[in-house]
Amino acid sequence: MNSMLLILLMGLFAGCLGAILGIGGGMIITPILTIMMGLDIKYAIGASIISVIATSSGSTIAYLKDDMLNLRVAMFLEIATTVGAIMGALLVGLFSSSFLYVLFGFFLLYSTYNMVRKLMDKKGENVYMGHDPIVDKLNLANTYYDKSEQKQVDYSMKNVPGGFIMMWAAGLASGLLGIGSGAFKVIAMDTIMKMPLKPSSATSNLMMGVTAAASATVYFFNGSIRPDIAGPLAIGVLIGATVGARIMQVLKPKIIRMIFIPIILYMGVQMVLKGFGVNF
């Protein structure tokens, strides 16, 4: 009872943060389950992939209703992530768990680096409005209402092929590591394709469910998903993501980054060290 309650609370927290950042709960779930609860990495990955799907579906309901995400961008780029996810899931048995820890840790550190760089950007949140033949052809330009600034924001984007390749890598990481790899997806849209951060985060949330669904079947049928862990976790994450999707819309991205950077930096360092056999 106590452990299920604890997992549910962790899910609430992970779902809320995941929905806000567009990065999926996996980044939070896996380290907590393995490091704090001592769970085998196999079950932690299975649980975190379920949390990614719950974050995605839970938050997407709100983001669809509030017109926050870009459905066409999601659909087009999902081709890349699903192909990547299949390749990653097929390769997963070939790596040891200490190697996975190191890889996980470096993913967290890489995300930290990206968040710091974004935070230091003096220019703030520019909206790209230029024209691009691929964007026009695929009809990707869109609009969203920013509740924190109380205005309608029209936006375009560029470098769709670059984003497409990044999305493939994100799918590969998802299949290989059992994470939503939403950080990559947000970076692909926000940094490479120059989409505004909020639709990038909302669209990443939408996409990571599809990417994760592909790998989740593998984990479901090979026994990596334990009902006593994934069940309460899913419920917690669904509730958390619903709340998080509301909070995200009234928050300024800069504040969220400042809270999150030290957390993932700490977890990243810890997991890399664990991969090399150092526990603390």
Add this chain to the structure above:
Amino acid sequence: MHEEMRKVELIIGKILRIGVVTSAIVIVIGIMLYFLNGSGYSEGFPTRFSTIINGIVAGKSYAIIMLGIFLLILTPVLRVVVSIYAFYKEKDTMYVVITTVVLVILIIAMLLGYRS
């Protein structure tokens, strides 16, 4: 153009909510049964369709939770399927094709997952 997209999004959102709520209810029922009667298994838990179905028929909590989790895994698939219909309804042929490609890849991935 944006008005069409709104309609598409609202249709998808509505169906997605039904899928998510259904899977959540099944998981919650499973968890409540677990506290009443235990897992229903002396060790482990069911991971194949046949054992899960047998477990549900016997009212075993772990089997019911696994069903709920599987339904949750299907919600992104449901979203893709509904998207195809919604784009079709809005006569957006290019995105009917793109979304169908995503669905085909996704089904291949899931079949690979079931076989492994």
